[in-house]
Amino acid sequence: MxxxxxxxxxxxxxxxxxxxxxxxxxxxxxITPAEVVSALESKDIQLLPASESTDKPLLNHVPAVQYILQPENATGQPEALSIFTYASADALQDAVTELEQQIDYLDNAPAVYEHKNALILHWKGDSPSDSLNQILEEALLDL
Structure with missing residues (x-):
């Protein structure tokens, strides 16, 4: 018994x-970079992988997966996204700390988004619009 x-x-x-x-x-x-891209594409934002020859930012030993927005009338520096994904919250926080130390040295600082295990940098380029920022925030909520 x-x-x-x-x-x-x-x-x-x-x-x-x-x-x-x-x-x-x-x-x-x-979440993966592909899921971030898919979420943005569901909001009608078209992204293209950046050229392999492009210098990739590195944060906490992780290289970015980079995309550029496909502008209809491309002139100048296009908008771009750098997507970093980490295995843990601690690794993500270490990357954020590293970014905070580097951001003061940048001429054009990106908008920074943290979501789950991802760190996303939005490089505005020569675009006068901030419309992608709101769309990106909404897309991340869907993940």
């Missing part, structure tokens, strides 16, 4: 621990 009760309690504890773990994992959902 004691064995059955003990076995039942162990099974309940294992199932409960599994449920807690799955809730913790879903709360720490990992």
């Amino acid at each position: 004691k064995k059955k009760i003990l076995t039942t309690l162990i099974i309940i504890l294992i199932l409960a621990a599994g449920g807690i773990t799955s809730k913790m994992l879903s709360a720490q959902t990992i």
